[in-house]
Amino acid sequence: MTLQTPVKLPYFCNSAGLPGPLPTPDEIQDASRRHGWGSSGGVCVIRGIFLVKYGVKVTENEGNALLFVEEHLNISAPRLYAMYHDPHSKVLHLVMEYIQGVDMESLWKTLSVEAKSSIASQLRPMFTQIRSINPPPDFIGGVCGGGLPDPVFGTMSPDNNINGPFKTDEEFSSALALALRNNWEQNGRYGWLSGYLSRHVPTALKGYRVTLTHGDLHMRNILVEKVPSFSGSSVTGVGEEGTGQHWSYQVKGIVDWESAGWYPAYWEYASAVARFQSEDDWLESLDTIIKPYPQEASIILLVLQGLQFI
Incomplete structure (x- = not known):
């Protein structure tokens, strides 16, 4: 597998594949006002068929990942239906398919x-398929090349030693250690955790x-829909037992691909666990969706704590 060639902007898909005319600037502006979004960015739904994401934090990596x-x-x-910079604000806009569904976190x-269990069983083959794609040779970075899009590897000014891309997972883990050390130095403090991880992360994660x-494998990025079950096997939610109606939950989409790229195999699981901030049992399901890396997750949890990302 070679790297994805980034599309040239402005990008517009073949009009035959559109569910309707693309949103106009006025439609996006009006919808943004209704959603309370300012000029700095936001997400809005147009005509119930388009989702528009725009703003200074929106990146081409997400659009190219969807392609x-x-x-x-x-x-x-x-x-992805379109990706372009607004001619006036110069802000990047992604016009995407609007997927009907409810984020799993709220349910x-x-x-x-x-x-x-049903939802996890639907997600498992999806992530197996994602992880089965042959990676480009000697490359860890964004979908189309360049640095890693995860904010953990972001810096105020360019620094390839932290931003990437990298050739090996040892370089990747060294970048984590360097980011941690720089964070502590910039904050005028140096703790045992920073020094300990800086010494051991590069050799522990290779x-x-x-x-x-x-x-960003989080419940909020998984959309599901409740549908009547006709298979004879009921999958019910709390409060539905005894109503005579059986329901199942269908995964409608995996969204928010802005951090997508080529990472060491443990990263999907480890970063999801390390960023988990709830008291529910989602992690039990996560263990059945992708291969668990519990030791690596423990290390990444300490790294993100040191970086003050959680």
Whole structure:
């Protein structure tokens, strides 16, 4: 697998693949006002068929990741219809398919054990497929090349030793250690955790294959829809037992691909665990969706704590 060639901007998909005319600037502006978004950026839905994401933090990596997924994978993810800079504000706009569904985070506590198991069983082959794509040789970085899009590897000014891209997972883990050390120095303090991890992370996290990675495997980025169950096996949520109606939950899409890229195989799991901020049992399901890397997750948790990302 070679790297995805980034599309030239402005990008517009073939009009035959559109569900309707692309949103006009006035439509986007009006929808943004209704959603309370300012000129700095936001997300708005247009006509119930388009989702527009725009702002200073929106990157071409997300648009190119969606194009890569559409071309190489058969999973539920939004289609990219357009990517361009607004001629006046110069802010990047992504016009995507609007996927009807509810984010799993808002539903999780109401779901039965069976419903959670059903959702996990639908996600498992999707992430298996994502991770089965052959990586480009000797490369860890964004979908199309360049540095790593995860904010952990961001710096105020360019620094390839932290931003990447990298050739090996040892360089990748060294970047984590360097980012941690720089963070402590910039804050005028030096703790035992920073020194300890700086010494040991580069050797503790090496020897992993590289995989295509979504980069933000969180419940809020998984959309599901409740549909009547006709299979004879009921998958119900809390409060639905005894109503005579059986429901199942269908995964409608995996969204928010801005951090997608080529990472060491442990990163999807480890970063998801390290960034987990809830008291529910999502991690039990996560263990069945992708291969667990508990030791690596423990290390990344300490790194993100040191970086003050969590």
